[in-house]
Amino acid sequence: MAPARRPLLAAALFAAAVLLPGAARHGGAAAPPAVLAQARFAFLVPGPGGPLILEVAAVAPAGAPADAAALASAIRAANPGAVPIPPRFVSAAYVLDGVRWRDPVVPWYYAPAGATPSLPPGDALERIRRAAETWSGAGGTPVRFDYRGETADGPGCRGDPAAITYTADGLNVLGWDAIPGNYLGYTCWMRSAPLVEGTPYFELIEFDIVLDPRYPYTGDILQALALHEFGHALGLGHSDRCPGAAMCAGELALIFTEPQPDDLAALIALYGRRPPPPLPRRALVPAIARD
Numbered sequence: 001m002a003p004a005r006r007p008l009l010a011a012a013l014f015a016a017a018v019l020l021p022g023a024a025r026h027g028g029a030a031a032p033p034a035v036l037a038q039a040r041f042a043f044l045v046p047g048p049g050g051p052l053i054l055e056v057a058a059v060a061p062a063g064a065p066a067d068a069a070a071l072a073s074a075i076r077a078a079n080p081g082a083v084p085i086p087p088r089f090v091s092a093a094y095v096l097d098g099v100r101w102r103d104p105v106v107p108w109y110y111a112p113a114g115a116t117p118s119l120p121p122g123d124a125l126e127r128i129r130r131a132a133e134t135w136s137g138a139g140g141t142p143v144r145f146d147y148r149g150e151t152a153d154g155p156g157c158r159g160d161p162a163a164i165t166y167t168a169d170g171l172n173v174l175g176w177d178a179i180p181g182n183y184l185g186y187t188c189w190m191r192s193a194p195l196v197e198g199t200p201y202f203e204l205i206e207f208d209i210v211l212d213p214r215y216p217y218t219g220d221i222l223q224a225l226a227l228h229e230f231g232h233a234l235g236l237g238h239s240d241r242c243p244g245a246a247m248c249a250g251e252l253a254l255i256f257t258e259p260q261p262d263d264l265a266a267l268i269a270l271y272g273r274r275p276p277p278p279l280p281r282r283a284l285v286p287a288i289a290r291d
């Protein structure tokens with residue numbers, strides 16, 4: 001049997017973050033800070049089967065000591081041979097990241113290690129699961145997150161985003177870890193290098209979501225953050241129509257606990273509806289007008 005050709009993989013690292021200055025106590029209503037800086041960069045990096053693409057999108061709130069150039073150079077230093085390339089640029093109401101799952105039923109696991117002390121463990125998982133569930137079937141799409149239980153293995157790309165390399169462990173995992181640089185959470189994904197035949201999309205292969213446990217979450221804020229990160233895991237980028245969408249960036253990502261119309265439009269654009277929407281009824285009008 002001929003050996004299977006190893007597909008070229010491209011790794012995309014996505015980071016979205018919020019800093020909470022003057023941390024509110026548990027249960028307190030934390031007013032999220034205003035977003036000040038956003039940065040996006042991409043690198044061509046050598047991989048085992050060919051070149052890979054590492055993408056980073058980061059956002060920092062007002063008053064945070066965010067330094068995009070420092071983050072970019074740290075990522076470059078952590079990935080020997082990385083060559084900066086222009087990031088893809090898109091502008092629309094909703095924004096797609098050009099990736100989607102071939103099978104819209106996406107399994108995922110929860111890694112409870114190091115979970116936030118802000119909420120009882122059961123509550124945190126419940127809120128996270130609810131966030132995943134609200135994407136399931138949203139907008140009439142066939143998308144579904146399939147929760148497979150807890151895992152002792154943390155997410156494959158946890159830790160310092162600047163030090164993450166494109167390793168994949170085959171599991172989609174949401175877990176916890178301290179994230180340096182005042183970032184609250186991020187989603188990493190692996191995608192195919194070639195487009196899915198007949199589509200303008202690359203194939204999503206694996207995702208991991210990392211949340212920083214040090215934030216004083218309320219249940220709603222955790223659910224909103226998880227909803228936003230799961231949206232990235234489906235291929236949704238940051239909306240240009242903000243506020244008003246779960247996929248808005250920065251502090252605006254902590255508002256909605258359910259997908260909004262703009263988010264649903266993005267999901268439908270990526271995955272379509274099942275079943276297809278019915279055609280409008282043909283209007284009954286006379287075929288011939290008579291005097």
Ligand SMILES: [Zn+2]
Pocket residue numbers: 015016228232238248249250253
């Ligand atoms: Zn985001």
